[in-house]
Amino acid sequence: MLPGGSAMYISAIRIENFRNFGSGPKAFVLPLKPGFTALVGENDAGKTAIIDALRHVLGTRDQEYLRVETSDFHHPTGGQQADQISIRLTFSGLNVQDRAAFAEYLTYAQGGDGSDTSLIITWVAKRNTSNSARRVRPSELRAGANGEGPLLDSEARSLLTATYLRPLRDAERAMGAGRGSRLSQILQHTKEIRETGIAFDPDVDPPIDPKDLSILGIGDYANYLFGDSNGIREARDKLNCEFLNPLSFANDLLNARIAVSGSQDDTLRLRQLLEKLDLTLVDGDAAHARGLGSNNLLFMACELLLLAAELDGFPLLLVEEPEAHLHPQRQLRLMSFLQARADKVRADGQQIQIIVTTHSPNLASELRLENLALIEGGKAFPMGNEHTKLNRSDYRFLERFLDVTKANLFFARAVMIVEGDAETILLPVIAKLIGRDFRRYGVSLVNVGGVGLGRYARIFMRAKPDVTGAINISVACITDMDVMPNDAPWIVGKLKQGDAIPPITSRGRQWRVKADFPGNRLEERRLERRIKASEQRVETFVADQWTLEFDLAYYGLRSAVWLAAHFALADDKLVDGKTTKMDVALACIPEFSGLANQNLRSEVFATHVYSKFEKDGASKAIAAQYLAEHLENLFEKGKIDAPGLLKRLPPYIVEAIEHVTEPFLEQENGEAYRIGELD
Secondary structure, X not given: OOOOOOOOXXXXXXXXXXXXXXXXXXXXXXXXOOOEEEEEOOOOOOHHHHHHHHHHHHOEOOOOOOOOOHHHEOOOOOOOOOXXXXXXXXXXXXXXXXXXXXXXXXXXXXXXXXXXXXXXXXXXXXXXXXXXXXXXXOOEEEEOOOOOOOEOOHHHHHOOOEEEEOOOOOHHHHOOOOOOOHHHHHHHOOHHHHHOOEOOOOOOOOOOOHHHEOXXXXXXXXXXXXXXXHHHHHHHHHHHHHHHHHHOEOOEOOOOOOOOOOOOOHHHHHHHHHOOOOOOOEEOOEEOOOOHHHHHHHHHHHHHHHHHHOOOOOOEEEEEOOOOOOOHHHHHHHHHHHHHHHHOEOOOOOEOEEEEEOOOHXXXXXXXXXXXXXXXXXXXXXXXOOOEOOOHHHHHHHHHHOOHHHHHHHHOOEEEEEOOHHHHHHHHHHHHHOOOOHHHHOEEEEEOOOOOHHHHHHHHOEOOHXXXXXXXXXXXXXXXXXXXXXXXXXXXXXXXXXXOOOOOOOOOOOOOEHHHOOOOHHHHHHHHHHHOOOEOOEEEEEOOOOOHHHHHHHHHHHHHHHHHHHHHHOHHHHHHOOOOHHHHHHHHHHHHHHHHOOOOOHHHHHHHHXXXXXXXXXXXXXXXXXXXXXXHHXXXXXXXXXXXXXXXXXXXXXXXXHHHOOOOOHHHOOOOOXXXXXX
16 A cells, blocks of 8 residues: 555445344444544444444454354344344545455446445345254355455455454453463564564574574574573483483484474464563563553553554454543543544555444543444434534534533433533432433433533434434423513612613623513524524423523522522521521521512512522522522422422423423323412
């Protein structure tokens, strides 16, 4: 392969009837780009099945045999088990030397000049339905667009062999000395071992400096020294003279030679010598005992050494759960390193293609988003720009802000995206109290901090859902309406009593009241906010009135929100023990009772409650913590139950929780408790 040329890579994987993957429209199809790809998703999504499919087709360098079991044949629920597994790989980016190496197996594009070629190979395994001891027939690997071309010979198959690192791998054993050790297999194929040094010549006098010898030369020199040593010579002479000569005939003399055993084949001799080596981490000049994590890094570095140095064959590295045994900082360094190695061009113009599986949000947060492929429901959803509704700006934004706390969305059964700490603290508690515990439903809650809600939502929107299907993960985005009641500006301190609402100008007020949206414009605003991130399985839920805290007070939790706000204002004193929650509650009850006695309209009363945040500066996050504790205490004391709380919640919150869990049945909706019972 020529330096600077194109790099062959697997551009598509198609799997039919293998484990949880079906056939026809339910077949698994994964388009790939050159370089690095991380497969993410929840357990049992099929990530390991993809890696095993590649192992079946390509084989692995450790020459481990992967047996096809009858359980590998897809068995749909309520249907018949499949009789045939088909795994098809498409290799693209072939250069001149690739095309020469696989000349008889290539597929040529119709109407082209012959340069637009690909290597398409199909591996087929058939279940033996006859009464035979062999349950699975021998597999076949054929070339051709339809898998009807010639069988690949052993030489062609050897050029495609993958390097595979299993999950929970025993790196210390792999790097240890012993027959058939992985270290000896790796070192045997490195250029430095094969081409460095000269052979040993026993006739050269004086002997050459041993440091200048090749590995085989050192072995030959060691054999020479063994044979010429005084101890071995004396033992040999004694054996011959005192024991073998008396047992010999005059014309059939028995004579022994003591030498190091070994094959005469150079390749085998080299392997035997390398099998005596082990690889360990050192501290200075001394070997240093390291844990599983560090030894795993050593193992991966050694495998990459071989992949980077080879000048023939297709360099593919398959790694399951690279995070195994590594602490978070090491995980981040490893991911950065693997991505950099995948980007690096070898001397032959080839690049290493790396495919990993991971369950680690820490790793997912470090990867470039376009290098991820979400595996869900037996389908693959690559995150490249041609597959999603993300635009270039979205990718740049998410590159900066998709951290480990947000990357858990790739491993969830459902996702709730919120814009603040208050929602992050409060909504899981509310959901649990009304019987929709997020942990039970596998819901990941992602706090985007008031910016980029639509950007995160678009991760789950496909560019062509009618072709590739939609991601079957329910996503609920919760956002404020950010329009206050007409009476609110004076109550929350935006305006002084008697002041008129100033006009809306480019440099004027940033806040809005309902009067700014005459006719249907308020609903149009709500619709605009909703449709920014509502498509496929993504739905945006806009506050029914104003903000979370206001709506909670408006719909039936005004006394609870009132108490939580005052606890938040007194938080420092409460933490320092300078006051108690009872003292704070007794001090704020008269003002609340005074408001209740005025028979205020609901939105005016709720605005007075919300003014504790807007005007008096109560922390919404701290208040949310106190409100969550207060609601849990009410449940423990039997003052409210799930149906009662459900009736008091803002409708948009209930709908959002339903979207990521399941709908509430009619019998779950009991009669609402009276407001006074929460006071």
